[in-house]
Amino acid sequence: MSVEHKQEAPSSVRCKVITVSDTRDETTDRSGQLMQQLLKENHHEIIDYEIVKDERGAIEIAIRSGLADESIDAILLNGGTGIAKRDVTIEVVHALLDKEMQGFGELFRLLSYQEDIGTAAILSRATAGVAHNKAIFATPGSSGAVTLAMKRLILPEIGHVIREIRKDL
Known part of the structure; x- marks a missing residue:
């Protein structure tokens, strides 16, 4: 990132965190709590947080709510990203995207392969x-995956991503 980009990137991003799970509630949602904690520790703001069932309609409503809220810059989801029949987060996210950042998924899988889970990264x-004009990140729901995605990819780049989204507005 150039010096100009660093200077223009916001130091605080306003976020919505969505946990996709059929079984978690606010007391058992370790990944959603971890995501929020890491954002706060890095001076970002949590505007909204919710847990939704792993169902297309519920996920879409939660994302659209964040997209409609002018006080939110980024939406971070955890859960529902696997290959099981009930895992539909990615289908919902892809249907709503204007642009995909393929590098995020590619790097996440590479880091997962190298550091965490080996070939199961596929x-x-x-x-x-x-x-x-908002960033959306969708990660697996395990706390290990959330930690990896947040520390190695999202937190280092979220301000830069928002700067790039806003620069032509």
């Missing part, structure tokens, strides 16, 4: 992109 469909 099962991950993590993705990111832009919809309605």
Whole structure:
């Protein structure tokens, strides 16, 4: 990133966190809590947080709510990104994206392969992109995957991503 980009990137991003799960609630949602904690520790703001069932309609409503909220810059989802029949987060996200950031999923899988889970990384469909001038990141729901995605990819680049989205507005 050039010096200009660093200077123009916001130091604080306003976020919505969505956990996709059929079984978690606010007391058992370790990944959603971790995502929020890491954002706050890095001076980002949590505008909204919700847990939704792994169902297309519920996920879409939660994302669209974030897209419609002018106070939100980025939407971060965890869960529902695998290959099981009930895992539909990625299909919903892709249907809403204006642009996909393929590098996010590619790097996430590479890092997962190298650091965490070996060849099982092929099962991950993590993705990111832009919809309605907002960043969207979708990660697996395990706390290990959230930690990896947040620390190695999202937190280092989220301000830069928002700067790029806003620069032509």
